[in-house]
Amino acid sequence: MVNLIWVFMFVIGIVFAIFNGTIGAVNEAIFTGAKEAVTLCIGLISILVFWLGMMKIAEDAGMLKILAKLFEPIVKKLFPEIPNEHPAMGYVLSNMIANMFGLGNAATPLGIKAMEEMKKLNNGSNEASRSMITFLAINTSSLTLIPTTVIAIRMNYNSANPTDIVGTTLLATMCSTIGAIIIDRYFHYRRSRKKDE
Amino acid sequence: MGIVSVISMWFIPVLIGLILIYGTFKKVPTYESFTEGGKEGIKIAVSIIPFLVGMLVAISVFRASGALDFLMGFIRPVLEAIGVPAEIAPLAFIRPISGTAALGLTSDLMATHGPDSFIGRLAATIQGSTDTTFYVLTVYFGAVGIKKMGDALKVGLLADLVGISAAIIVVTLVFGK
Numbered sequence: 001m002v003n004l005i006w007v008f009m010f011v012i013g014i015v016f017a018i019f020n021g022t023i024g025a026v027n028e029a030i031f032t033g034a035k036e037a038v039t040l041c042i043g044l045i046s047i048l049v050f051w052l053g054m055m056k057i058a059e060d061a062g063m064l065k066i067l068a069k070l071f072e073p074i075v076k077k078l079f080p081e082i083p084n085e086h087p088a089m090g091y092v093l094s095n096m097i098a099n100m101f102g103l104g105n106a107a108t109p110l111g112i113k114a115m116e117e118m119k120k121l122n123n124g125s126n127e128a129s130r131s132m133i134t135f136l137a138i139n140t141s142s143l144t145l146i147p148t149t150v151i152a153i154r155m156n157y158n159s160a161n162p163t164d165i166v167g168t169t170l171l172a173t174m175c176s177t178i179g180a181i182i183i184d185r186y187f188h189y190r191r192s193r194k195k196d197e
Numbered sequence: 198m199g200i201v202s203v204i205s206m207w208f209i210p211v212l213i214g215l216i217l218i219y220g221t222f223k224k225v226p227t228y229e230s231f232t233e234g235g236k237e238g239i240k241i242a243v244s245i246i247p248f249l250v251g252m253l254v255a256i257s258v259f260r261a262s263g264a265l266d267f268l269m270g271f272i273r274p275v276l277e278a279i280g281v282p283a284e285i286a287p288l289a290f291i292r293p294i295s296g297t298a299a300l301g302l303t304s305d306l307m308a309t310h311g312p313d314s315f316i317g318r319l320a321a322t323i324q325g326s327t328d329t330t331f332y333v334l335t336v337y338f339g340a341v342g343i344k345k346m347g348d349a350l351k352v353g354l355l356a357d358l359v360g361i362s363a364a365i366i367v368v369t370l371v372f373g374k
Contacts, residue, residue: 056234
């Protein structure tokens, strides 16, 4: 999919340039585009280093575990199929907390662990279980509390206040996560109705 | 909506303070942990260079040729009728498919319109408040060998739609046009 879109942008762009007489601008765009991308990545280093460093302290201090405990009652309601004290719950919780703090690299292995445990609960079937769908719905809706990379890009382009989008991002994230949970529930009830018929 | 700006302003400094005080209290070697975690940041930033170069060059070519403006001409009236700036459309479309491609588009929008413009802030909020649905599904289902995804893709994409709509509404309310 991405491969196709990527090629499409180049090919259409070049074909368009021929008819539009903008081939000079296209030539320039190739080099400025590449240069801008590298400058951007170098600019990202500053904030990524700082933030991941801070998060490492939080992790070592056990803050992520405390938060996981705090969220447990809510998360239990979201995953009625996971029994109490089952390891799947622990992994689901730690994955969500890691995601909240923007620790994508820490979140992914935990999420895979959670999926493995949920597969065991589903008797090893190769079909997605209800809990899995709920888990992925929440994951795809993004749980990030602080959009580090976005802040870094805003810094790069000399924003007057790079963090002023934290509040709007938080609100929008809440909407998308709540939306994901409601949509997930709706599809679940639709499935179970179908089974009953 | 002043409260949202206040939260934006205080959230990060307060969080950093909390982490440092709690870390010291728990006898974590704070400075060493910080540098250890920081190394990871360099790795991430360097590893996305090829992705961003590929995407930004493609986007630049597409825009410089005039193809982007041509395409925008078609969808602009439809989107603007419902209060959505047409410039956001490509980002909304690509966000669930590829995270780095969306990151490229977001930075391109900020370079073109300015990070503090309505479009710049909207792009930032969309980028931060949704995730790459296709990637998440591929990685998680792939890792444990799930063949039948059920409703997962539908739910994920619909949630993205909710997130993008929410971003548009929230940014319009907080920052105005």
